[in-house]
Amino acid sequence: MFIGHFNVGDVVTFSANTHSASTGGESDADALPTYRVYADGSDTPFATGTMSKQDDANTIGYYKGAVTLTGAAAGVCYRVRIRAVVGGVAGVTERTFQINDKVPAFRTFSSRSSLRTFSRSRRRSRCR
Numbered sequence: 001m002f003i004g005h006f007n008v009g010d011v012v013t014f015s016a017n018t019h020s021a022s023t024g025g026e027s028d029a030d031a032l033p034t035y036r037v038y039a040d041g042s043d044t045p046f047a048t049g050t051m052s053k054q055d056d057a058n059t060i061g062y063y064k065g066a067v068t069l070t071g072a073a074a075g076v077c078y079r080v081r082i083r084a085v086v087g088g089v090a091g092v093t094e095r096t097f098q099i100n101d102k103v104p105a106f107r108t109f110s111s112r113s114s115l116r117t118f119s120r121s122r123r124r125s126r127c128r
């Protein structure tokens with residue numbers, strides 16, 4: 001699931017719901033789910049961690065995680081691999097996101113002939 005475009009230094013938040021393998025119903029995990037974040041093409045995680053319960057009083061099996069994108073590479077797609085165990089059965093899901101890259105500045109002329117320079121970010125995802 002693609003969760004969006006972010007800038008270097010942003011905080012990316014993501015969530016996951018856990019379910020019973022036998023019933024398919026929502027169920028708390030045996031332990032808090034873990035995550036690993038990989039840049040496309042890399043076998044080394046950019047970040048790792050443990051998720052936390054979200055709104056525990058009102059939800060079952062609902063977890064959240066967050067990663068600060070300090071040191072992330074612009075224009076690169078990242079994958080978040082989330083792993084949880086419910087009733088002794090392991091399950092995995094994945095989220096993807098992309099770090100914005102900058103398009104070179106371009107110049108336009110207004111009706112007053114004053115020169116303005118703009119910079120914009122590419123918003124098309126290359127994540128698959």
